[in-house]
Amino acid sequence: MRNQTESSTKVYIEIVRQLREIIEKDKLKAGDKIPSERELSERLNAGRSSVREALRALELLGLIETRRGEGTYIRDFRGNQLVQLLSSFILQDKKAIKDVIETKYLIELDCLQLVLLKSSKSELERLKNWTIEHTVEDVDFFARITELADNHLIYRIWQILVDYHRSLDNNKDQPTKEKYIDLAKALETGNFDLVRASYRRLRDLSDGI
Amino acid sequence: MRNQTESSTKVYIEIVRQLREIIEKDKLKAGDKIPSERELSERLNAGRSSVREALRALELLGLIETRRGEGTYIRDFRGNQLVQLLSSFILQDKKAIKDVIETKYLIELDCLQLVLLKSSKSELERLKNWTIEHTVEDVDFFARITELADNHLIYRIWQILVDYHRSLDNNKDQPTKEKYIDLAKALETGNFDLVRASYRRLRDLSDGI
DNA sequence: TTCTCGAGGTGGTCAGACCACGTTTTCTTT
DNA sequence: AAAGAAAACGTGGTCTGACCACCTCGAGAA
Incomplete structure (x- = not known):
């Protein structure tokens, strides 16, 4: 050689x-x-x-x-290692941070949409019950969502975004438990407009997206 | 050390x-x-x-x-190198391929949504004219879209997906030029539902998304 | 049977040796 | 003096051989 x-x-x-x-x-x-x-x-x-x-x-x-x-x-690669590195390399300017957040929201909405398409009534009900019965951590909740979305790739992308996000965001106050429950209920209705609205409240989004 | x-x-x-x-x-x-x-x-x-x-x-x-x-x-890192590698590593089973395509569509729709939010009338008009005046390559068209979306991160994600996609898809027949023009026109209306419908026709999507 | 300990395999790291290739400097040649 | 050619130097590319630290596993001791 x-x-x-x-x-x-x-x-x-x-x-x-x-x-x-x-x-x-x-x-x-x-x-x-x-x-x-x-x-x-x-x-x-x-x-x-x-x-x-x-x-x-x-x-x-x-x-x-x-x-x-x-x-x-x-390894059962789920991104990660690379993420931490890339993030410290890339996340430098304000715009990048804004992009991360924006993208994360979009991806989460995409997942919600997929859930609506792919999940059964019982799965959605289980999600709702779990949400009601537990102290809801944001990451955990959306981890479940991304799981239900049944798309490994988009799950990985989301993971990366969460890492990016976490490494910057100083973990502010989380949404109240009610908002997660609302979202879970909205999913049960099967109406994506309701879901989107619910998600917007959860994330406190005023603008588009 | x-x-x-x-x-x-x-x-x-x-x-x-x-x-x-x-x-x-x-x-x-x-x-x-x-x-x-x-x-x-x-x-x-x-x-x-x-x-x-x-x-x-x-x-x-x-x-x-x-x-x-x-x-x-x-280097002016825009992903890439890693992509080619990851793709060959990851793209193994059918499900993965399906996920790639699904994700790509979602991301493209996200970009369209961002374009709607962020782009000016004149930019949209320029896009339309460009579409009319040129032989439209799918990649080129959406490269413009992702650019207009003004989110570098999501642009990079999209790039990756395109690479993934291309490395598998044997480049089938592209949509007709009219469909791109339709999409460009739909963007000008500012109505996202029209945009989505137009995109669906372009991608020939029957199911949800 | 159980415990102990050492041999052997594996990754972690280093130092030093060449090679291939650009750049820069120096020395011809014109 | 200017232009071109050759040598020197710096840089990445690769290999070899040498230790070290650590884990596993089995042979022998208890």
Whole structure:
């Protein structure tokens, strides 16, 4: 793998690619262990340091997890690691913060819409009851919503936004419990306009969205 | 920085942190050059390989760019690099693909909504004229929309989704030009229901969303 | 059978050596 | 003196080999 004529692509990138192939070929899933650094370096014909560069990058991306003395494992990636980093890198100016909030609201509304489309009566009722019976944490409530929305990708996006948001927002006072219950009830009606209105009250939104 | 009592955090993570401080302290912006690997390894009292692990991770994240023989530069990160990787990692099962498409539609609708809120009459008219006068590429059209939405974050999310989408979708036949024009006109009315209906026709959506 | 401890495997880190490639400087050559 | 060519230098790219810290597991001791 040393300086061939072509090369062009860096070794560590190539390793990421091949590692992906290995994972696919061996049908490795989240939680499974991948070959050790030394073994990879042999199998892929590269130096261990190059293998490590690839693994470290994947680690920072949150795709793998490394346990000293044990090995390296595939992770059930839900963003995260990367988020914390990106957030500190990116969240600098006021506009960015505004965008985060705006986007988060939109995504949450999207989820509500999906819930309306996909959830059964009983699921919605369970949500309502849970809301009534518990001390509602905002994150928990919307985690349930995003779950019901049954779209893993949008769930991940939301997760990221929550992280972004949290890392900035100093956690102000949360909405009252009643507003969550209202929202849950609105969902039960199946009328998205009611849901949107309820959500607006919850978030205290005056403007559009 | 060698094995102290504490350690716990890996050196390369610590380097990422300190690098961030350096960037902030020296007020480095996109396009600026950061210290060389060797210099960093001295300044931060770490081995060059550790520095490289940190840099490679940041590179894969798309935060920096390295030019052999020249140096390492801060990048105007707009996601991307990471996307391509993540996509190949994540896009495996059918459900994921469905989620991508669903999410993309939702985001695009969100953008349309934002456009309605934020754009001026003249901007909307310009959009319409542009649509009429050009051969409309789907990506180009919605790139304009996301731009008008004036939310950098959601723009980046959309970019990612487009990449995801493109890497799977074999680019089927695009909607006819008329549908884009319809959408542009609907935006001019300022009525979001019309916009949504128009978008639905464009995307050929029968179900909810 | 249970406990202990050490061997072996794994990640974490470093130092040093080359290579490939740009940039800059220096030294020709015209 | 100006222009071009060659060497020196700096930078990233990669490999090797050496330790360290830590975990697991099994052989042998109790």
